[in-house]
Amino acid sequence: MTASPHADNLRSDLELALRLADAADGQSLPRFDAADLEISTKADNSHVTDADLATERAVRGILATERPDDGIFGEEFGAQGSTHRQWIIDPIDGTANFLRGVPLWGTMIALAIDGVPQVGVVSMPALGRRWWAATGEGAWTDDDGGARRLRTSSVSSLDDASVSFQSIAQWSDAGRLDALLRVAARVWRDRAYGDVYAYMLLAEGRIDMVAEFDVKEYDIAAAVPIVREAGGRMTAIDGAETIAARSTLATNGTLHDDFLTLLLQD
Template identity: 65%
Template sequence: MSSTADPSATSTNLTDDLALALRLADAADAVAMERFDAADLRIDTKPDRTHVTEADLATERAIRAILDAERPDDAILGEEFGNSGDTARRWVIDPIDGTHNYMRGIPVWATLIALTVDGVPQIGVVSQPAIGRRWWAATGQGAWTTTATGDERRIHVSGVDQVSAASISFQSIEQWDDVDHLPALERLTRAVWRDRAYGDALPYMWLAEGRLELVAEFGVKEYDIAAIAPIVREAGGRFTAFDGSDRLDAESSFATNGLLHDAFFALLHEDAS
């Protein structure tokens, strides 16, 4: 997840890809919304005991069909259908991030679409059609969202520079307990102004909009975070794994407004010092 690419050299090359990513999100929105809150929604259980709906499968198929037609030489990684191709350019897709919300009729879920180049996320789109919102970014082109009136607005992280004034999302207690980090979570929640477990992609977007200062979680896969990283970074924030690395496969995420990244990192890693 290194962010060392030259923005001036990269941004122009990404313009067409970003336009395609936004069209992919349009197609995904249409498919996912058609079955949202349907009384007869089909829900199955995957081998890892997580749920998958017919909408997850149909949405990923719709995205892949467009990519197969318009970017046939690019690789694809999707949550539901795995890897196809092996090239430097790879589209990373989570057709419905927040499947459990989707299947219960809760409108907080999103389609996540990313383009990585040599493993570095360069484009990210997070589309939440059930609440009428979308966020996107490409390296060197800033981070953007649509307003309630449909206008486009550039977004930036907050200027909060004190941990005691920060508002954070830790996603879920279970995640932190599973990796034996509950003491660190308790220390964190006592140090900040406000903490909530909002869950899934939305709190990262609030961080990029300047409404939160930290979002951290565990057990995440590449398709959960690849689209989020460029939006946070282009909004002025920092996005790493919990160990401080830039790896997408570290199964953790640590997103901040940048100003407090080191302070949060030190606070959460006191046990290891």
Template identity: 70%
Template sequence: MSSSPVRAEPADLELALRIADAADAVTMARFDAADLDVQLKPDHSHVTEADLATERAIRGILAAERPDDGVYGEEFGVTGDSTRQWIIDPIDGTANYLKGIPMWATLIALAVDGVPTVGVVAQPALGRRWWGATGHGAWTNSPAGDRRIRVSDVSDVSEASVSFQSIGQWRDYGRLDALERVTSAAWRDRGYGDAWPYMLLAEGRLEFVAEFDVKRYDIAALIPIVREAGGEFTDIDGGDGLDALSSLATNGRLHRPFLDLIHDRLPETP
């Protein structure tokens, strides 16, 4: 996956934002419902009626407005064969959604030739939304109106705030020692989850977010936002690809120092 994709089409971003509006209506209609239907998938993760209904609604819009584009969604897999693929996670954070915890989001991305160029993260239960498109910057909403966002200029790991998602993930992937090095070196560490910490990073509130066991639909929407905010986004080993099983996002200035900490190697000399 190239880190320098072509400029996104404004019409694609506009469509992604309209899709987010439609998704918000579906997800919020069933959020915290006492009779919410919840099932277990074969991988033992949960899926709710809202996950399914939201992805169906999104696919319906795309079928009408971008019939030649491919779609890859968490719940219904891949349809179509195109260099343009919409990548959808109808509810990222289903475990929170079904518990009535407002920390969940709908993730909408467009990848062109395998490179995410448009990303929208919608958190309607908190009234928040973030979006980015290659060449158009990264943005969020606020009571004062939409505003452009930018990563922090922190350049020393000892002043960095980091989010590691889940201690269990790092343990299960045999990287708990790496997490200990990162958190010991940083100023502050917290286990924020799912898409939200990446958006905090894009806003300049965190300097490091990393996790394991990620799928294409978990990260595709995050990448354009983080990169357009000036950050760097790779896998935990510094590789560049949508299908890695890990992700590492930083404010850019600290990407190499954090990779050095993760892999327990001496910092590169200028």
């Protein structure tokens, strides 16, 4: 069967995204746990390091050469250009971990077409791991030097579910602490694995739900194709099919409606 031009284009975009991740790793990993790491505070009181800035610059530089007509939306340098085809970049997701020497951080690279992420790459070089997906091409990770296809879990009961809630403070600040406690009381196991790593655990079938608040598009866009192509589902906490709602609920797919019902109880 001959692939459609759309599929061919996405494969090309995915190949580029993987090369962007290589370039990002080349900037971020040498600065991880560096004694001279430069750290400053942004207007929202979050931290930014010289590695965040250098990583996003490296990605933007390649895109300017290879996809000059595409738009870019990055955490550190904002949005520019087209929103029809827009690369969404989080140079270091988990900066707090990065600056404390905790290896659970990664670069997130997505291509969204008309607001829907179609390509996603997550690279966590301190763990030596990478995950990637494009619509219709499946979700994959590297495993002992070879590619392994991802599949979300087959857990079908909340009683057996393992979930990641990211942080108590997030839920409290969103006024949803009661919902978090309700989830924790209902499921088998709750943990806060944190940041992008939790979504990759979901895509690998190791946990069954991730939910969080106060997220920007660049915090979640790259995870969307990976979770979706692995058989899962991602929406906002209220079920809306958008990455712009400042909340996200990611599940193995089977349990999505059950979690929505549980979370939206009065």
